[in-house]
Amino acid sequence: MKLIRYNDPLSTQLRTFENWYTPSLSRAFGSFDRFFDLAQGLATGNDLGDQSGIAADLYEDDDNYYARIEMPGVKKQEVEVSLDESLLTIGYQRKSDEHADQGLSGHRSLTVPEGVDAEKVSAKLEDGVLTVTLPKAEQVKPRQIKVK
């Protein structure tokens, strides 16, 4: 499947200003629209032109990939992280009824590069920001070649 987002030239000009905006509690998750943006963006490396305020970042260093996702108001025991091949899914299930109006559960998926050591994936939730650390498998790590 291939989805191509229509870019309104006017809204592109306004993007800088439209970006002053963060997604709400309910909109941060479960947006398929955004999931496709993300998956497609990684596959093609194009600028996504999304103005709706995506709440996920992906980084790497020599040893790991890191995904950062905003989950305001969600407790750590309510979060579930899973990795299926290169699809990272982050779900939450609210335990209390207190926040029923904000949705009881939701999930968000993003594509991460291949070559992750799935056994060693870890996640940390701090101040409403979830950081998932995905260690690179040995074979994809950069290797220093000694010149003899």
Add this chain to the structure above:
Amino acid sequence: MSEITKNLSAKKQDVAESSRSLFVKPNYESNRVDDEWQISVSMPGVKREHLSVSLEKDELTLVGRRSDAVPEGWRPLYEARVRADYRLRLQLNFDADPEGITAQLEDGVVTLRVPESEAAKPRKIEVK
């Protein structure tokens, strides 16, 4: 179109007012519970010591500074979060009791309780 233009100039002005840095307006919800307003504001990435709440006349201002900076050595592959600091300014249309305002920050959500002042509460008039 006029709506967009209006919106744009409002945002420009907002940005111009802050000399130190740029802000995003956080999402919030407000509910009235008994004699107080409960306002929850989403500020992921903000720690308690970096949150300030102030009330000046009828303008309630929340500023939250993010502390989830990207560690050194992390190279972005895909960056889409808006990581500016947060500022929310709310004009209260009731008389708030400044002493009674409380703010709590948990898991990136600020819960503000803003009670109405005694004077603003509806009074029951006894009919003689």
